[in-house]
Amino acid sequence: MSEEIELKLTLAPAALQRLSTHPDFQRLPITGRKTSRLRATYFDTPDRTLRDAGIALRIRRDGEAAVQTIKSARAQGGLLSERDEWENPVEGGKLDFAQAEGTALAPFVADAAQRAALKPVFAVDVDREAVTIAYNQSIIEAALDHGRVKAGRRGRRFAELELELKSGQSADLFSLASAIAAIVTVRPSSLTKAERGYDLIDEREPEVTKSKPVHIAAGTSAGEAFRIIARSCLTQYLANEAVLRRRRESGAVHQARVALRRLRAAISVFKTVVDDRERAFISGELRWMASRLGDARDIDVYIENVLVPGQEEHAGDPAFAELIDTYDAKRERAYNIAQRTLSSRRLAQALVAALAWIEAGEWTRADASKIRKRREQSIEKFAGKQLGKRRDKIILSAQDIVALSPEDRHEVRIELKKLRYSAEFFAALFDDSRARKLLKEEVSAMSKLQDLLGELNDIAVAREREAVSEAEETLREEHASHEQELLEKAEKVFETFKQTKPFWNGDDS
Numbered sequence: 279m280s281e282e283i284e285l286k287l288t289l290a291p292a293a294l295q296r297l298s299t300h301p302d303f304q305r306l307p308i309t310g311r312k313t314s315r316l317r318a319t320y321f322d323t324p325d326r327t328l329r330d331a332g333i334a335l336r337i338r339r340d341g342e343a344a345v346q347t348i349k350s351a352r353a354q355g356g357l358l359s360e361r362d363e364w365e366n367p368v369e370g371g372k373l374d375f376a377q378a379e380g381t382a383l384a385p386f387v388a389d390a391a392q393r394a395a396l397k398p399v400f401a402v403d404v405d406r407e408a409v410t411i412a413y414n415q416s417i418i419e420a421a422l423d424h425g426r427v428k429a430g431r432r433g434r435r436f437a438e439l440e441l442e443l444k445s446g447q448s449a450d451l452f453s454l455a456s457a458i459a460a461i462v463t464v465r466p467s468s469l470t471k472a473e474r475g476y477d478l479i480d481e482r483e484p485e486v487t488k489s490k491p492v493h494i495a496a497g498t499s500a501g502e503a504f505r506i507i508a509r510s511c512l513t514q515y516l517a518n519e520a521v522l523r524r525r526r527e528s529g530a531v532h533q534a535r536v537a538l539r540r541l542r543a544a545i546s547v548f549k550t551v552v553d554d555r556e557r558a559f560i561s562g563e564l565r566w567m568a569s570r571l572g573d574a575r576d577i578d579v580y581i582e583n584v585l586v587p588g589q590e591e592h593a594g595d596p597a598f599a600e601l602i603d604t605y606d607a608k609r610e611r612a613y614n615i616a617q618r619t620l621s622s623r624r625l626a627q628a629l630v631a632a633l634a635w636i637e638a639g640e641w642t643r644a645d646a647s648k649i650r651k652r653r654e655q656s657i658e659k660f661a662g663k664q665l666g667k668r669r670d671k672i673i674l675s676a677q678d679i680v681a682l683s684p685e686d687r688h689e690v691r692i693e694l695k696k697l698r699y700s701a702e703f704f705a706a707l708f709d710d711s712r713a714r715k716l717l718k719e720e721v722s723a724m725s726k727l728q729d730l731l732g733e734l735n736d737i738a739v740a741r742e743r744e745a746v747s748e749a750e751e752t753l754r755e756e757h758a759s760h761e762q763e764l765l766e767k768a769e770k771v772f773e774t775f776k777q778t779k780p781f782w783n784g785d786d787s
Contacts, residue, residue, distance in 0.1 A: 350382035416446020452634035
């Protein structure tokens with residue numbers, strides 16, 4: 279068995295061709311180069327038993343040679359793949375179940391019925407150029423793959439670059455990825471060739487993806503906990519970006535921005551742990567990415583919260599119909615900007631830089647005792663301190679929420695988001711029944727207060743922006759007529775929030 283650590287980058291087929299012949303790529307310290315044509319057949323049961331277990335089983339032909347490969351996820355590293363892999367030559371291109379002994383596949387082929395159920399489900403053909411690079415202190419294989427997934431009469435082309443660390447330091451792997459991102463537009467991906475095949479046969483398209491629970495084990499260091507959280511955020515962002523690159527969907531814009539906010543919140547929460555020369559740049563690029571999606575999201579919210587509710591009351595009003603047309607056009611322009619940004623070299627480089635910093639930035643290697651101590655401290659102690667500090671800050675700054683200026687209320691809302699994200703990040707550390715109950719109560723109060731403050735901020739922002747017509751001015755006045763009611767509700771919910779008991783405390787005091 280071997281342990282495989284690799285970084286996958288996706289790119290356009292034409293970009294992969296440019297990379298292969300680009301002078302900057304050719305100037306890398308290349309020590310070996312090999313081209314091959316690979317044909318892999320993947321096997322599974324009709325009910326996708328292996329896929330659901332995180333196992334890939336294939337036979338790959340390289341010329342006359344055939345190799346059976348079993349792959350199994352060893353650590354869910356998000357965008358950095360870490361898998362167990364078993365490879366053995368086979369005769370005649372047929373599965374050899376004797377070689378499954380001692381592998382992740384063994385429990386699934388223990389009886390004849392299971393073995394008989396395994397059938398070819400799809401094939402992946404790849405033209406590969408494998409380049410060995412002696413990069414800094416490491417040996418890295420760069421596999422440039424032009425591929426096609428096939429299932430029956432259906433097929434789908436793809437191009438990707440896999441960087442596999444053969445020996446050395448992971449920092450060199452990411453440094454090379456950043457160098458490549460300066461040559462052509464690439465973006466990190468966790469999509470395996472097996473997953474491409476399953477997507478084809480199941481006819482799956484990218485879906486809007488909400489944040490998933492973050493699992494941090496007790497005793498994890500603060501530095502590793504940050505990595506786990508940050509990987510989750512980047513994975514969520516890329517899933518929603520994939521939707522937006524194909525179609526215009528408000529939910530994908532929203533969740534992409536949520537993912538970026540969560541990542542920036544994590545950087546803020548872990549500032550003392552990850553503070554190095556790169557931190558401000560990475561956070562700034564994430565802010566820029568979110569801002570380029572901001573207009574599309576703002577218009578979506580305005581249409582949903584103001585225009586749609588006004589449709590029934592103003593049905594048949596030509597001025598209202600004209601207003602809707604105006605905002606439909608505004609939305610179209612905003613999505614044009616968003617999609618151009620997603621295709622930009624700057625955004626792609628920012629994603630690679632963020633991933634490189636998360637996994638192997640200066641903060642991960644700094645050896646000064648004070649910095650190392652912060653990085654290696656127990657996450658339980660760190661989490662409780664951060665949650666308490668942020669909760670106290672909100673309670674102090676929002677004592678008289680009705681009297682606050684719109685700007686100050688907006689700041690309270692931002693801090694609430696950070697606290698709610700932090701609570702979700704650290705929830706698994708406080709997983710007894712009492713803590714789960716208190717967490718549910720606290721998150722519920724924070725979410726309600728955040729929504730109310732968000733609606734109040736929409737009203738305040740609308741006042742500062744010139745209406746495009748009298749019809750819009752009328753709608754704004756109708757929306758703003760609820761302002762006092764919203765303030766009173768916010769005051770009550772804030773009191774409820776203050777009364778909730780912190781879920782991270784070990785007792786009721």
